[in-house]
Amino acid sequence: MRRDHAAGWLGGVCAGIARRYGVDAALVRLAFVVATVAGGFGIVLYALLWLVMPAGDSVRRSRLPSGRGAIEVALGTGLLLISVLLAFRGLGIWFSDAVAWPLVLIVSGGALIWRGSATASPAPQEPPTAPLVRGEPEQRPIRPEVARAAAAISRTGVGVALVILAGFVFLQATDALSAARDVILAVIAVVVVLGAIFAPWVLRLFRSLTEERAQRIRSQERAEMAAHLHDSVLQTLALVQRRSTDPQEVAALARRQERELRAWLSERPAPGKAAALAPALEAAAAEVEERHGVPVEVVVVGERELDSNLEALVAAAREAMTNAAKFGAGSPVDVYAESNSDTVHVYVRDRGPGFDPGALPPDRHGVRESIVGRMERHGGRARIASDPETGTEVELELPARADR
Amino acid sequence: MRAARPDIPALVAGLALLALGSVLLLDALGLIDLGFGLFAPVACAVTGAILLANGLSRRA
Numbered sequence: 101m102r103r104d105h106a107a108g109w110l111g112g113v114c115a116g117i118a119r120r121y122g123v124d125a126a127l128v129r130l131a132f133v134v135a136t137v138a139g140g141f142g143i144v145l146y147a148l149l150w151l152v153m154p155a156g157d158s159v160r161r162s163r164l165p166s167g168r169g170a171i172e173v174a175l176g177t178g179l180l181l182i183s184v185l186l187a188f189r190g191l192g193i194w195f196s197d198a199v200a201w202p203l204v205l206i207v208s209g210g211a212l213i214w215r216g217s218a219t220a221s222p223a224p225q226e227p228p229t230a231p232l233v234r235g236e237p238e239q240r241p242i243r244p245e246v247a248r249a250a251a252a253i254s255r256t257g258v259g260v261a262l263v264i265l266a267g268f269v270f271l272q273a274t275d276a277l278s279a280a281r282d283v284i285l286a287v288i289a290v291v292v293v294l295g296a297i298f299a300p301w302v303l304r305l306f307r308s309l310t311e312e313r314a315q316r317i318r319s320q321e322r323a324e325m326a327a328h329l330h331d332s333v334l335q336t337l338a339l340v341q342r343r344s345t346d347p348q349e350v351a352a353l354a355r356r357q358e359r360e361l362r363a364w365l366s367e368r369p370a371p372g373k374a375a376a377l378a379p380a381l382e383a384a385a386a387e388v389e390e391r392h393g394v395p396v397e398v399v400v401v402g403e404r405e406l407d408s409n410l411e412a413l414v415a416a417a418r419e420a421m422t423n424a425a426k427f428g429a430g431s432p433v434d435v436y437a438e439s440n441s442d443t444v445h446v447y448v449r450d451r452g453p454g455f456d457p458g459a460l461p462p463d464r465h466g467v468r469e470s471i472v473g474r475m476e477r478h479g480g481r482a483r484i485a486s487d488p489e490t491g492t493e494v495e496l497e498l499p500a501r502a503d504r
Numbered sequence: 505m506r507a508a509r510p511d512i513p514a515l516v517a518g519l520a521l522l523a524l525g526s527v528l529l530l531d532a533l534g535l536i537d538l539g540f541g542l543f544a545p546v547a548c549a550v551t552g553a554i555l556l557a558n559g560l561s562r563r564a
Contacts, residue, residue: 168559168562169558169559169560169562170559171559172555172558172559172562173555173556173559173560174559175552175555176551176552176553176554176555176556176557176558176559177552177556178552179548179549179551179552179555180548180549180552180553180556181552182545182548182552183544183545183546183547183548183549183552184549186541186544186545186548187545189541190541190542190545
């Protein structure tokens with residue numbers, strides 16, 4: 101389960117949960133609002149989930165200018181707002197100093213906190229820079245993510261300070277500060293005492309959660325890489341062994357694999373890669389047909405643009421077709437895909453001797469990682485039904501919301 | 505021949521300074537009484553407009 105920044109409003113937690121379980125994100129948001137109103141539990145739960153859930157691969161890009169431009173826009177907007185308020189005050193159109201100025205501070209602080217939380221998300225990796233000229237002193241690599249995180253934290257800190265200042269200004273202007281002073285002092289004392297007692301545990305918990313999250317992301321990336329290598333390089337090597345008597349065929353296989361691997365390593369789309377579901381499935385079927393000499397029939401109902409989740413679905417379907425071609429005793433392979441507003445289904449079926457999915461050896465990654473694991477990592481699921489009489493059917497399901 | 509595109513930040517800055525100059529001129533002529541209550545919002549608006557136009561132009 102991953103946070104979905106593209107469809108999210110705040111941190112993408114509700115959208116991520118909705119995407120994972122195929123429910124409407126508005127219902128999840130409503131549940132969090134109800135839990136928040138009913139005692140504040142919703143906010144705590146949201147914060148915990150934000151910490152625990154890894155970020156999705158779709159990162160929302162800010163439409164605002166960044167760097168110096170953002171500072172100028174923020175200062176300019178603030179000054180214009182202040183000029184309007186001062187003009188209203190000068191003209192006598194004024195309600196109360198006790199409300200207006202704290203409101204300005206809260207809006208400014210809230211904007212800074214919002215901006216800080218939006219830019220704290222990891223941005224896509226920049227391509228590697230050109231190598232340094234020989235003879236130049238070696239420079240330390242620039243880490244933009246560190247600079248971004250530091251800027252976000254400092255912005256958030258200033259924002260929090262402005263909001264607290266707004267509270268004090270309001271209390272002072274309404275003469276409530278003197279009355280509330282004893283209460284505030286008591287609260288500060290309790291917070292300091294509790295902080296001194298629990299800070300080490302909270303800090304350790306935060307670090308362990310962060311480390312666990314990083315480990316989970318690393319593990320998922322490793323599994324994704326293993327699945328890709330299994331589907332591409334290992335299968336090509338197996339084909340090379342099988343066709344070692346035909347040097348031209350072996351050379352063609354090696355060239356194709358090299359092109360595909362180079363495109364994958366440089367994060368470019370593979371040569372001839374389709375942009376929609378139906379052509380992508382047909383291309384995968386044609387490739388399996390060509391490699392294994394088994395007819396693969398594809399029927400697709402409904403069309404959809406490919407994104408990273410649907411690419412994973414096509415890769416899982418391609419692996420299921422390869423398995424059907426390899427182990428289906430030469431029987432034709434049928435692929436049926438259906439895409440509607442809720443889900444995308446792909447069925448891959450052969451009439452071979454079948455197998456026991458529970459009895460697969462642990463070192464075989466084809467079904468476990470390239471099909472089942474891959475679908476789960478992208479918010480979908482895979483079901484395998486196999487019978488010696490009727491053959492094997494692999495059902496792949498991906499919620500339509502997962503492709504937003 | 506293609507007409508040159510105006511420099512929006514410079515245009516906004518020029519107009520804002522023109523407005524500020526007009527207010528100062530009206531004060532010098534005694535037509536208005538330029539106290540802090542009037543000068544502060546005008547100065548804020550001029551500076552804010554220049555900064556906003558400059559910051560937004562960086563997005564392009």
